[in-house]
Amino acid sequence: DTAVSQTPKYLVTQMGNDKSIKCEQNLGHDTMYWYKQDSKKFLKIMFSYNNKELIINETVPNRFSPKSPDKAHLNLHINSLELGDSAVYFCASSQGTVPSGELFFGEGSRLTVL
Amino acid sequence: DQQVKQNSPSLSVQEGRISILNCDYTNSMFDYFLWYKKYPAEGPTFLISISSIKDKNEDGRFTVFLNKSAKHLSLHIVPSQPGDSAVYFCAAPEPPGKLIFGQGTTLQVKP
Numbered sequence: 624d625t626a627v628s629q630t631p632k633y634l635v636t637q638m639g640n641d642k643s644i645k646c647e648q649n650l651g652h653d654t655m656y657w658y659k660q661d662s663k664k665f666l667k668i669m670f671s672y673n674n675k676e677l678i679i680n681e682t683v684p685n686r687f688s689p690k691s692p693d694k695a696h697l698n699l700h701i702n703s704l705e706l707g708d709s710a711v712y713f714c715a716s717s718q719g720t721v722p723s724g725e726l727f728f729g730e731g732s733r734l735t736v737l
Numbered sequence: 738d739q740q741v742k743q744n745s746p747s748l749s750v751q752e753g754r755i756s757i758l759n760c761d762y763t764n765s766m767f768d769y770f771l772w773y774k775k776y777p778a779e780g781p782t783f784l785i786s787i788s789s790i791k792d793k794n795e796d797g798r799f800t801v802f803l804n805k806s807a808k809h810l811s812l813h814i815v816p817s818q819p820g821d822s823a824v825y826f827c828a829a830p831e832p833p834g835k836l837i838f839g840q841g842t843t844l845q846v847k848p
């Protein structure tokens with residue numbers, strides 16, 4: 624039973640399209656995150672939500688819009704996709720906000736923009 | 738500007754030997770550090786952590802050492818096993834609630 628699950632795992636799309644990645648956690652955590660791993664392999668935070676409230680928005684272009692319908696779900700919608708959006712996107716959750724707890728990551732969603 | 742750096746992109750060791758993965762940081766306010774391990778096509782998983790009030794934390798074959806004056810930490814794996822082959826990330830928490838990750842070191846343990 625996967626703790627943090629993301630769909631889809633792979634996504635190939637054209638520039639200019641709009642796409643969404645969904646994330647669900649069944650750990651009962653109250654904080655969820657989106658991280659981006661770029662071509663240089665750095666893992667960088669994009670957003671975090673605590674109990675459906677936006678806590679961190681790390682200067683991400685407003686083409687990226689997270690949505691948290693409840694504390695178990697955090698979806699990521701991306702408008703007008705660009706080549707530079709190609710990356711692996713990881714969803715994560717934690718009990719409380721870091722640094723008190725470790726992060727539990729999903730398997731990642733590899734987005735390729737052509 | 739990267740606050741957490743792992744300057745060795747890769748490391749190869751023989752099974753049974755010691756693996757030493759290094760991490761440097763620039764922010765002296767960091768007071769807690771974590772190591773994550775990542776297999777291909779999987780998300781990172783927590784491995785071990787250390788608080789700045791300690792200089793060593795051990796968990797089985799894994800030991801993390803912290804040198805605050807040098808702003809340096811290292812992860813030792815003894816003995817290394819082929820199943821340890823993975824990417825290892827060093828990370829530090831920064832308020833209001835994010836982890837700053839290094840770029841990772843790919844460890845290959847050869848049988």
